[in-house]
Amino acid sequence: MNMHNVSWVRQDMVSPSARPDRQNGRLEWTRKNLFNGWVSTFLTLASVAAILWLAVAVAPWLGNSVWQATSLAECRQLLDGAPGACWAVIRDRWPQLLFGFYPPHLYWRPVLAFALLFAAFAPVLFRSPPARALWFSAVYPGIAYWLIWGGSLWFPTAVYLGFAVAVGLISLSARISHGFAISVAILGAVLWWLYAVEPLTSTANALLPITLDVVASRDIGGFLLSIVIGVTGIAMSLPLGILLALGRRSSLPLIHLLSVVFIEFIRGVPLITLLFTASLLLNYFLPPGTNFDLILRVVIMVTLFASAYMAEVIRGGLAALPRGQYEAAEALGLDYWKAQRLVILPQALKISIPGIVNSFIGLFKDTTLVMFIGLLDPIALAAAIRANTNWQGIYWELFIFIGAVFFVFCFGMSRYSMYLERRLKTDHR
């Protein structure tokens, strides 16, 4: 078609006109997200009113905070009738809330142990940790124990030698059979711990005493206690939970039955009853005259409790794996443990990360229950502070502080698990 035959042709583009005012900008956003229909409008107004009411109620209380006082009466005197928070209680009892009745001149020991905890976590936190970091993670429990409880360095060393004995026995008897070697190693290590640790510790201590001041378990309290129980429970419940989950899916009827009974029993009772068992009944089940540390008993019970929940989470992950993965592992000629270790568990654990971290968070929150058997966790200390004549009648400040610390730990864990999930995501969705 010839251009000249046409009367008029537009040669340039029409410049786009701006959207109508109501369709963009803040006004439109507000209309869409805040006042979209009368239900939404009502909800917005109600929430804004609630927030304002809360702010009006809380702002003067926070604004008038008193940080320097030694008792609630002094706080009230300073405030002179005005509403105000008395954070002085936190300032006054800060070391107690953190460490319980741990001797003040030894505070550096738990602090150092806590700092080293991050180094021990390095293999989990970083993608390709150096081999040396793994060694440090392995010896960390011994170091932390020694730092927090004190005593002779030779005791944790002797306990660790038990693992060396086990490794030695495995390499000696591995030629006969794999399973046989493992049984021998476990037996050897247990015998070592039962009969060799104590004489070895005392002998080595007589030759070369390396000791720290002993701190009794009843003096350990506050967030230190929560973290000790929480971290130990977390570290031990995962492997135990994996074993229980594998046991529940096992084709061996006896192993399956034992795992099911254990898991269902533990999941059926409240943690408190298990803790009371630890404090009241354990003396019945052990040889007469045995008496061992209350914190250790609690850690064992918390671990057993958490591992039953962990087992169910991991069982979910195992069940979610397609059958093809199991069959492929078998077809490659891998034996049971190799198949689990190299093919099944890495995938199953990855699927169950959210559940696993949720159990970790639950376990950490459950450490507060130890107050019922006389251990001084932060909530028990808060009760003690509220019973003290100086601070009688105070509650919000203490509970807000304790709640905030728990929130930071638990929220941090849940965010980290989300990050871990994203990092480990390898599918192409």
Add this chain to the structure above:
Amino acid sequence: MAMKSGASREPFQLSMLFNDSRYRARTIQVFAFIILVLAATWLLDNTIRNLAALGKDFSFGFLWSTAGYDISPRAIDYSSTSSHARAALVGLLNTLIVAAMACVTATILGVFAGVLRLSNNWVVARLMTVYVESFRNVPALLWIIVVAAVMSEAMPAPNAFRGENPRASMVLWDSVAVTNRGIYLPVPDFTRSLGQAELALGALDLNDIAILGVLSLSFLIHRGLVKHAQRVQSATGRRPITWWKSLCIFALPMVALLYALGFHLDYPALKGLNFTGGLQLRNSFIALWIGLSVYTGAFIAEIVRSGILAISRGQTEAALALGLSPARTMRLVILPQALRIIIPPLISQYLNITKNTSLGLAVGYMDLRSTLGGITINQTGRELEGMLLMMLTYVAISLSISVVMNIYNDRVRLQER
């Protein structure tokens, strides 16, 4: 390479017990069994020796001796002369009552928070996120103690309600008194009461039975009405309007019955130093109930949210394309599918609530743990029997809840080819 057939003809060697997968399974189980028997024998032997050393025997006879302590609140008749077994039963009922109430409120709270967290409304969604994150990341025990502390420290004492210009006043048209000793509520009462029927376990209120009977009768008639409406709808395509008929079916007989029984409310009133009349909800009960509800509500909100999010968008779009209204889309398409995902974790939250009622220890609620597992054990010195009985009771509750819910779960499960 040629395979040698007939591997089973190989002569049996001892190492095959460990190396041959045909025998290994049995070897492992035999070993496990031996270890189990040894451990059980060891524990039993220790227990027997310890009991002998303490001069105790193992018997449940203590259950029938006089308890000698008071329990309140109590759902059935109990006095300090009743037996330990009855004290345990009262405690068990208290556990179940607070668990059931916390389950209901936590579900309501959780469903609201979960749905609102998905709402398009920016403020409400953020507010619900704050609720969920702050309540589930702080121990339940702390929430229970916070509620207890607020109730006992910040609420007015009963004598603040006294005088010409009282410092505190009752709320909700002078019917509810919130004091530092608990909350006093009006209770329904009947002037022409039917009385009570004495049963083996306790007295049964005949008024409640009558109300329940009328309710179930109304329910049956209502079901007939709905079935009829459905028949009409499938025959003619037009659904008859039934809502006012349903209302009548439920309301009229109930109003008639309540009038016949002389129904009225018994209001709490200040007499002397304290409130009398009405129903007193103790601080311990309120703390446990509210604390567990708000804590578990946050978990349920997450369960509801993930259940709704798990339904693919195509379902909503398809329902809207069929011309269903948004409300019907939710009710007929999204919720039935989402419930299938929501129910199993919801059950485990209910179980958690039931187990967490044992935290009532912190505020002095008299549940199973503080009657049978607390005072009874302290009085009789029967730790072993008491703890065993208490644990088995908890396990029985857990197992029965999961059985009931599993049956429901099987019924709503997706029927696949």
